[in-house]
Amino acid sequence: MHPIICNFISENFYDRQVLTAPHVRVQRESEVPNDKVISWYDHDGDEQLDGHSYYNETEVKMIGNLFFHDQDLNNALSSKKSVLVITFYNAQRNRLEVKLKEEGVDKDLVTVMSTDGAQGSEADVV
Numbered sequence: 001m002h003p004i005i006c007n008f009i010s011e012n013f014y015d016r017q018v019l020t021a022p023h024v025r026v027q028r029e030s031e032v033p034n035d036k037v038i039s040w041y042d043h044d045g046d047e048q049l050d051g052h053s054y055y056n057e058t059e060v061k062m063i064g065n066l067f068f069h070d071q072d073l074n075n076a077l078s079s080k081k082s083v084l085v086i087t088f089y090n091a092q093r094n095r096l097e098v099k100l101k102e103e104g105v106d107k108d109l110v111t112v113m114s115t116d117g118a119q120g121s122e123a124d125v126v
Contacts, residue, residue: 005038053091060092064099067110076125077109084123085112 003020010018045058063085066073076083085100087093096112113121 002038008038047089050091054089055091055095057095059087060095060099063096064103067100067103067105073125077106080109081124083110083125084118084121085110086115086118086126087112088115090114 006018006020010016041062043058043062045056047054047056067077068074073083085096087096093112093114100110100112101107111121111123
């Protein structure tokens with residue numbers, strides 16, 4: 001995990017007890033510029049119920065658009081780096097998988113998982 005993300009998690013959720021190993025810190029800091037480590041996107045879309053799970057169509061469209069308009073993400077895919085998209089809900093995961101397939105995103109490089117299912121998973125870009 002990149003040190004900036006680790007520090008955020010450590011300070012906000014684990015009373016500063018989570019640390020990045022020194023060898024990982026050096027590797028991760030050299031891989032990604034600090035201004036591209038984490039991004040936040042705001043929207044006004046609402047969650048909707050689908051059976052026993054939720055989805056947000058605005059978020060699905062936003063994530064789909066990232067695969068075509070974010071140059072860093074496109075560079076990662078062009079370099080054959082693995083990408084993991086994590087969402088809280090299975091209905092959202094299902095819709096994201098359909099959207100990315102419709103858009104022709106390489107399913108061998110991009111995986112969509114629920115938060116629970118992603119535990120222990122790794123990817124070059126999350």
